[in-house]
Amino acid sequence: MDRFHDRRDAGRRLGEQLQTYRYNDALVLGLPRGGVTVAEQIALALVCDLDIIVSRKLRTPGQPELAIGALAEGGIATWNVEFITEFGLTRAQREKELSRVRKELEHLSAAYRSELERAPIGGRVV
Secondary structure, X not given: OOOOXXXXXXXXXXXXXXXXXXXXXXXXXXXXXOHHHHHHHHHHHHOOEEEEOOEEEEEEOOEEXXXXXXXXXXXXXXXXXXXXXXXXXXXHHHHXXXXXXXXXXXXXXHHHHOOOOOOOOOOOOO
């Protein structure tokens, strides 16, 4: 049996657990493609701002379903060093994948944001 009825239910329940941050200038970030629904319910429960953060998987060359990391808006990259070492991936291979994903992120960010400004993050609980 599923733990939650749906994503809204999951967000509501998580919002209940995070009441320490209610009215505390917090910011909830949701990942498009499912996470925004959860994040919206959390933001409603905390009476705080809601924004999105777009991220994409960095793929292993020749194995596109296997992630070697992720790239988020603002150029924030995280890497799975174990996989990079295991597959012997070169810096050039990683840079090529970063370049591909940067272009994809720019396009997605523009599409999701449209005219919305990014919410300020500095000094806030996110």
